[in-house]
Amino acid sequence: MSIGVSEAAERLGVSRQRVLQMIADRNLPAERVGRSWSIDEVDLARRRVPLGRPLSPEMARGFLELAAGSRPSLDARDISRLRARTVRLVREVASGADPAGLLRSWLPHRADRLEKSVAAADLDHAMADHRLVASGVSDPRAGMASPRMGEGYVDEQLAAPFFAEHFVVDAGSSVPANLIVHVARCVPPVSPVLIAADLADYRAGREDGQAHVVLAEWIESGDYDEDLLFGRRRP
Template sequence: MEVSVGEAAVRLGVSGRRVRERIASGDLRARRIGRAWVVDEAQLGRSPRVGRPMSRRVAWAFLDLLAGGVGEGVSQPEQSRLRKKRSLLLEASDPASLLRSWLPARAEVRRYSAADADLPALREDARIALSGVSDMRSGMAAAGVVEGYVGDDEVDNLVADFLLSERGEPNVILHVLQEDRPVAAPVPLPLLLADLADHDGPRERAAVARLLRDLP
């Protein structure tokens, strides 16, 4: 599978310019499609998933448990199993791999391309709850990317207002939530951890391990 320069940059935790430099030097295999470069995803070193993904319902119960709740929305036996998974996560040498494997169903992910000049306004838009590499708690300096949560009743208007496009290099990552799962800024820490884990880069994995200590 091939990915855009923007997606490769997000995965590697570097700028798009740095990815193009690595392409020019031959360090990354890529080919041109029209005006854009695409990169062989196999070079980006994504770690294998470990364990079965949770359903959306169980994923949100686990996120509630990680935030200090009881695991709302599942039965007591399921809560007991989730508590065991929490212990496994806290003791894991690579907790990011577990989160990436367990929680992909928590929200739909959409990637768009926006004009660089619009990124500051996107970050300030009240419809987006910043998360992942755009959340200050992550310690990332991802000025060229906007990542966050948006309700499914607002995403179409957001796309129209900022002329977001599914073509070009994605620099906007939207986690789209259904109406029964509203999220306000700052997003709960477990959500931030899950979003960082999805990037699967060394900096993001290190941030997960660091922030995991702040869970209640």
């Protein structure tokens, strides 16, 4: 089946101009039909486009708020851009491609990811601290819970006292990491998308695969506001 430039752009999560440039550069096969281009869906599925620029901290938070079911405090144009990204993410999951890579590319500015270490006997106490919001491997939805590893988000203004109280130190060659702390200017809402992004940051096959599973289960569940998340951009 063939599609036009506009639909190809929506599926890839890029602009029409970007698709036209890909055609001009012969990076995307297309056939001229009158004044329009016709693109075979098979060729489009094979095309690996750049994953995209990282979102700014504000847009990253908006993206995560949208995924968690809240309307971001952004203008309509920015929300439309974020919805285009959610559509692309859903299609990446459906195609079995690389949703973990997308999230790594888009969301590095959501927080500072720190590899820390705490005494094994104190890990549970640190994870129970209300200042730390569990996510990543420590969220049950990740399916990767371990008594030897913890992960969560802490507000940047609360990070120093949290570290001091629990004697949290930097991990290194002689001190293995057992606590991943994401220090954020504003802690994002925890959703399957945030959990998947946290798993993707491990840059390992097992975690990437589990990120895909978390997203696929979320999409399959339908546990989201479709109108809020996608607007008119249905996947």
